Amino acid sequence: xxxxxxxxxxxxxxxxxxxxxxxxxxxxxxxxxxxxxxxxxxxxxxxxxxxxxxxxxxxxxxxxxxxxxxxxxxxxxxxxxxxxxxxxxxxxxxxxxxxxxxxxxxxxxxxxxxxxxxxxxxxxxxxxxxxxxxxxxxxxxxxxxxxxxxxxxxxxxxxxxxxxxxxxxxxxxxxxxxxxxxxxxxxxxxxxxxxxxxxxxxxxxxxxxxxxxxxxxxxxxxxxxxxxxxxxxxxxxxxxxxxxxxxxxxxxxxxxxxxxxxxxxxxxxxxxxxxxxxxxxxxxxxxxxxxxxxxxxxxxxxxxxxxxxxxxxxxxxxxxxxxxxxxxxxxxxxxxxxxxxxxxxxxxxxxxxxxxxxxxxxxxxxxxxxxxxxxxxxxxxxxxxxxxxxxxxxxxxxxxxxxxxxxxxxxxxxxxxxxxxxxxxxxxxxxxxxxxxxxxxxxxxxxxxxxxxxxxxxxxxxxxxxxxxxxxxxxxxxxxxxxxxxxxxxxx
Numbered sequence: 001x002x003x004x005x006x007x008x009x010x011x012x013x014x015x016x017x018x019x020x021x022x023x024x025x026x027x028x029x030x031x032x033x034x035x036x037x038x039x040x041x042x043x044x045x046x047x048x049x050x051x052x053x054x055x056x057x058x059x060x061x062x063x064x065x066x067x068x069x070x071x072x073x074x075x076x077x078x079x080x081x082x083x084x085x086x087x088x089x090x091x092x093x094x095x096x097x098x099x100x101x102x103x104x105x106x107x108x109x110x111x112x113x114x115x116x117x118x119x120x121x122x123x124x125x126x127x128x129x130x131x132x133x134x135x136x137x138x139x140x141x142x143x144x145x146x147x148x149x150x151x152x153x154x155x156x157x158x159x160x161x162x163x164x165x166x167x168x169x170x171x172x173x174x175x176x177x178x179x180x181x182x183x184x185x186x187x188x189x190x191x192x193x194x195x196x197x198x199x200x201x202x203x204x205x206x207x208x209x210x211x212x213x214x215x216x217x218x219x220x221x222x223x224x225x226x227x228x229x230x231x232x233x234x235x236x237x238x239x240x241x242x243x244x245x246x247x248x249x250x251x252x253x254x255x256x257x258x259x260x261x262x263x264x265x266x267x268x269x270x271x272x273x274x275x276x277x278x279x280x281x282x283x284x285x286x287x288x289x290x291x292x293x294x295x296x297x298x299x300x301x302x303x304x305x306x307x308x309x310x311x312x313x314x315x316x317x318x319x320x321x322x323x324x325x326x327x328x329x330x331x332x333x334x335x336x337x338x339x340x341x342x343x344x345x346x347x348x349x350x351x352x353x354x355x356x357x358x359x360x361x362x363x364x365x366x367x368x369x370x371x372x373x374x375x376x377x378x379x380x381x382x383x384x385x386x387x388x389x390x391x392x393x394x395x396x397x398x399x400x401x402x403x404x405x406x407x408x409x410x411x412x413x414x415x416x417x418x419x420x421x422x423x424x425x426x427x428x429x430x431x432x433x434x435x436x437x438x439x440x441x442x443x444x445x446x447x448x449x450x451x452x453x454x455x456x457x458x459x460x461x462x463x464x465x466x467x468x469x470x471x472x473x474x475x476x477x478x479x480x481x482x483x484x485x486x487x488x489x490x491x492x
Contacts, residue, residue: 043130045119047082050090050126053243055181057383058235058267060242061376062276063222064176065287067185070217071144080182081147084213085110085121087178087246088149088171095433097123098246099170100378102390102416107158108167109205111150111196113137118150118199124434132199139195143187145212149175150196156204156468162367163392166416168208169371173290175211177242185216188291190365204468208364222278225286230318232266235277238383245382252387254341255421264384265303265347266317268420271380272349272373273301274314288314290372293365298358299373300412302404304328304348309404323405330403335417336393345389346421349377350404352412370415377418391417432457432483435465446492454486465489 055063089110090098097106110121112128115135119128137148151171153164172188179186189210196207226234240248275286288297301312302322309323331350332342342348351373353366374390381388394400394414401407432455439451455463464479467489481487 045078045128045130047085047126047128048079050083050086050243051079051182053083053178053181054241056237057177057240057242057245057379058237058271059278060177060181061271061289061380062278062287063180063220064173064276064289064291065180065280065283066176066187066291067143067212067214067216068187069143071146071185071212071214072217073144073146074215075146076184076213076215080184081112081213082126083182084175084178084184085112086126087174087243089121089123089174090126091123092247092249094247096249098174099167099375100249100251100390101167102374102392103158103160103163105158105163106167107154107164108171109152109154110171111152111199113139113148113150113199115146136199139198140193140210141187141189141191141212143212143214145185145187145214147213149211149213150199150207151209151211152196152201152205152207154205156474157466161206161364162415165208165364165367166371166374166392169290169368170375172209172211172368173372173375174242174246175213176291179213180220181242183216183220185212185214187212190293202470209368218282221281223281224277225279226277227270227275227317230316232269232317232319233263235267235270235317236263238267240383242379245379249378249382250387250423251378251389252421252423253339253389254423255345255387255419256424257344258346258422259306260346260386260421264386265305265319267384268347268349268377268380269301269303269312269319270317271376272351272418273297273299273312274317289376290369293358293362293369296358298354298366299351299369300354301373302350302352302406304331304350304404305346327403331400331417334394334396334400334403335391336395337391340389340391340419342391342417342419344421345419347419349374349418349420350400350414351416351418352406352414354411355413356411367415374416374418377420381420385422386420387423388418388420391419432461432463448490448492451489451491452486453489454484457483467491 112119113136118132118136120131122129151168158164193207193210303310303312304327306326308321309327310319311322328343351370358366378388400414435453435455437453440449443449460483462480464477466477467475469491475489
């Protein structure tokens with residue numbers, strides 16, 4: 001049985017409660033006046049329903065690019081902003097999220113900076129809540145974009161900044177995909193990101209990335225230009241749009257023994273780290289499927305299946321055999337698999353960060369890029385009617401390198417392992433329901449109060465709870481409890 005975690009932030013002024021479950025939907029009441037500038041109904045902007053975007057997933061991946069300057073002043077409509085924010089971090093029809101957290105934590109706060117004010121994106125009712133009035137578009141790099149999106153790590157929910165940055169890498173990919181499909185422009189920047197502290201961020205939040213959102217200075221212009229012929233099949237478009245892939249993403253812990261076709265392997269590898277099959281006529285280049293930091297791509301991609309270990313060359317979209325034989329058991333021994341059957345996964349993709357190419361000083365960015373890589377793999381697997389999963393705890397880097405025939409290359413560090421295959425219905429990892437909180441909404445200083453919390457899990461998994469009291473203290477992780485068991489949190 002799996003164990004899942006739910007985080008609860010309780011903001012205290014007259015003990016007003018805010019619930020933020022790690023897995024599943026977000027239930028939130030209007031926070032207190034000390035925590036935000038406004039507690040009135042006018043502080044909320046209910047966003048329109050997201051617009052259906054009909055661009056095929058592979059085309060969205062191919063068109064992913066950054067605009068660094070020259071954004072016109074043309075405003076972004078609320079409909080387009082709604083669609084982009086839902087893609088970034090919204091709730092899917094099955095109660096999940098548009099990105100998958102391998103750690104079971106959702107630790108990103110999204111600040112939306114517009115000319116009138118800055119807002120927090122609230123997923124539960126797909127809305128913006130007023131955070132700070134005034135024009136703060138000057139924060140970060142100056143591109144002229146009419147909207148900036150601050151991606152901020154909440155360290156009270158996920159204590160590991162690297163895991164938080166991997167999640168932000170997934171969020172940013174979704175913003176790229178939907179922005180481009182809507183004929184909008186975007187950009188990921190880490191420059192002057194600490195400017196976001198001027199928004200009065202809570203002490204438990206750290207700014208990581210600023211994304212820019214607006215219209216492109218010139219219209220998009222692409223020409224189909226397939227990748228050079230290699231020992232892998234040519235990339236083809238499937239039938240799912242990006243939104244359909246997000247909404248039907250399959251997360252599995254075990255697979256059947258169906259061997260992946262060479263085309264299936266080709267498609268998933270391509271999505272991870274390769275160049276587009278569309279040529280950008282404006283910038284005169286092919287773009288990669290994930291963003292770079294200062295034009296650096298320091299990852300090397302390896303693949304393992306029942307026949308051996310292979311090195312994948314993105315520039316030629318080709319595979320070369322490194323070590324014959326099934327090494328999946330050895331790979332499983334080098335990671336923390338939890339309840340995931342690594343050794344039976346028909347396809348294992350292992351991105352290694354090369355320390356000789358990307359420096360240690362940028363380690364959080366490399367987690368961002370690794371998160372983007374595995375996110376693409378999960379989406380493309382879904383488009384192929386397959387399931388996937390991601391491991392983020394590598395317990396034995398030396399053992400993993402040895403299993404892949406890379407024991408001498410100590411410059412290679414694995415940040416994530418992606419698993420892909422077919423299932424017989426699989427064992428989906430569904431999020432718990434919204435937790436139900438009961439307890440007093442007003443009270444006095446110095447008096448202890450009890451709050452009862454209960455959530456249920458559709459998979460019958462055990463649940464743990466974490467309460468951040470928003471006064472510098474927290475409950476720590478409490479549990480695990482059997483699904484549906486009411487537990488009590490106490491705070492003075």
